[in-house]
Amino acid sequence: DTGVSQNPRHKITKRGQNVTFRCDPISEHNRLYWYRQTLGQGPEFLTYFQNEAQLEKSRLLSDRFSAERPKGSFSTLEIQRTEQGDSAMYLCASSLGAKPNYGYTFGSGTRLTVV
Amino acid sequence: AQSVAQPEDQVNVAEGNPLTVKCTYSVSGNPYLFWYVQYPNRGLQFLLKYITGDNLVKGSYGFEAEFNKSQTSFHLKKPSALVSDSALYFCAVRDRGGSDRGSTLGRLYFGRGTQLTVWP
Secondary structure (H helix, E strand, O other), X not given: OOOOEEEOOEEEXXXXXXXXXXXXXXXXXXXXXXXXXXXXXXXXXXXXXXXXXXXXXXXXXXXXXXXXXXXXXXXXXXXXOXXXXXXXXXXXXXXXXXXXXXXXXXXXXXXXXXX | OOEEXXXXXXXXXXXXXXXXXXXXXXXXXXXXXXXXXXXXXXXXXXXXXXXXOOOEEEOHHHOEEEEEOOOOEXXXXXXXXXXXXXXXXXXXXXXXXXXXXXXXXXXXXXXOOEEEEEEO
């Protein structure tokens, strides 16, 4: 499968615990994006990388959130001290570059439930 | 600020009938516009995009969309709906910017989504 892979697909955690999600983009894609989607809403931008550089972070990304892409390949999104409001689908997407005709490829997402 | 509005939370049509899913946008300058579809517990799948050129854009699975600059709209259409088209549809916009590296370049702004139900 040469698409965008996200793991795990589902995560249930207790409030206050830390969680980490992984995204493996399409191998030749240098841009990687994280979005969050809550019920009844469209995806909201969190952050994006060009290779290993994190170029932009949304105000939605509080201090409890951190994302990395250490070698410009896979990326991780960590949430520390989870809260119930963090429950959402976390989507990863990748693209070949900045030009819009390259398009985005989205993964299937990681659904986080904080209990 | 860039924003997208999908005025209908739900659209219901009978199989074989034409369908329209509405989208209006607000963006500084000329936009790039996209439609994505999402099936339950799945990520978003690309349907079509408007970058430049012909205002009528044809995409996957028989869908098309018309860019209307004066009305700032990008409605999704299909001449004959299928039951299998039932899904959640998202309109998205991004700005053009002027360089490959910019603070908001690459970010998509999504609407809230429209649930399309096609009944047999």
